[in-house]
Amino acid sequence: MTETPPARTADPAHSAPEGYDPGAFEPFAVTVDLAVFTVREARLHVLLVRRGEQPYRDRWALPGGFLHPRESAEAAARRELAEETGLAPEGPYAPLHLEQLRTYSDPDRDPRMRVVSVAYAALVPGPLPEPRGGGDAAHARWTALAEARGLAFDHDRILADAHDRVGAKLEYTGLATAFCPPEFTLGELQQVYETVWGVTLDRPNFRRKVLATPGLVTPAHDGTRRTGGRGKPAVLYRAGGAAVLHPPLLRPERRTTP
Amino acid sequence: MTETPPARTADPAHSAPEGYDPGAFEPFAVTVDLAVFTVREARLHVLLVRRGEQPYRDRWALPGGFLHPRESAEAAARRELAEETGLAPEGPYAPLHLEQLRTYSDPDRDPRMRVVSVAYAALVPGPLPEPRGGGDAAHARWTALAEARGLAFDHDRILADAHDRVGAKLEYTGLATAFCPPEFTLGELQQVYETVWGVTLDRPNFRRKVLATPGLVTPAHDGTRRTGGRGKPAVLYRAGGAAVLHPPLLRPERRTTP
């Protein structure tokens, strides 16, 4: 962003010292790819679509698509999410969280042409609907993360990076509440942590820590849930709105003196 | 990444269902922008270049440039860093850390044309050389972060995002050592934390915490430094090589019960 763009190698005369010439630069295609996560039956699931075109025809891939001419990457991500999954941008099951992950730009990542892809991680709350594939992505499906292997392009890598990021952000942000419906119990919240991290947590200690962390959750009115539950009714909470947790809720991993 | 690219609006006939046609897609220019940080005289500095072309002529900007045809964003970032600052990719003052920050894709962020920029944060160790501007970036300069305002394009925003990211990563990674020379004292390391976070830390407590965090630092042989120092010689340490700290070194901010 600091110098005059280089002229296209095939035609140096197109160099534009003062004005600009859109045809004068190396053209790239820009796409977004989405790692959409949800928690289902105590397992982390990711939304995959089956490709109908070459390359990687009939292989599973992350949903995504090309940026429109005057569209930001984030707008494209929201649009693709709605188009390919039926998750309306502002509907009741709108993803509570959409976050840019990173950009993948290996020159050979797409065999057709030079494609730079901006990857996003999205989280949708737990009691999820099956995706109703609109448009050409009729083959959208929730897949358990463990079974999401052998994806098209470099999507295995993107998915792994997304999982890492989400797991890490559970520690020091209130992100876990994005996996929950508007009102949830502490048991459901704990389930999210256990599922994403792949660990089991001590129930009383988890509750003590969550309630001691300001801004993580706030009580919802006075309601207790009973319907369906097998044990004692649990108090309902809502997301506390805090972006960053102090102190963080650390994973139970290798600590100071293992 | 999941469907056939849309045809260029001006010429739908270019649509390529199976093969590909590089001219058939909306063309984007792709650049990298670099937020290169260092600690100098107890203040965080960032590397800026003065623009010699329109737009934003004579304004300060982050170093960066266009991707080459068969170059990844990271390779472009390393190349630009070397070209514009004289920091050799593998030399003694090579940045110890280069990390992708995020991608900026607002359609209007560059008035000339559609430019998507992948931003990187780079850290170079403390006893820094003045940048010797090679190429067209003869006007590269270290600038105290507080004075880096009114940059070209959306670089104010990128710089703020980069600072946030670096500050956050000091907490839970060993990133601070990237600001230090190969061998450093705990006082120098503390200086890094204090400078980036803008706080003062208790010396004995900082040392206790650092030494109790496995993988943050390891003693360098047996050497103590004396030359120049005014007080008792300090033991020298090296970076411990741990990517992520357990437990983290939290900033002294609002805690559980303020």
Add this chain to the structure above:
DNA sequence: TCTTATTATAGTCAACTTGACCATTAAGGG
């Protein structure tokens, strides 16, 4: 209806960590 399984919630306690200090050591500069 009584019992049992299940889940939520309350509480205890020792080990560990943290923040605020004070003390000592080892230089360099008048």
Add this chain to the structure above:
DNA sequence: CCCTTAATGGTCAAGTTGACTATAATAAGA
């Protein structure tokens, strides 16, 4: 030689964590 400066070594009370026990409230089943 004394003073200043900086590194390092401790102490101590308060707070936090991990492991664990106990009690409460509900649904399902005998």
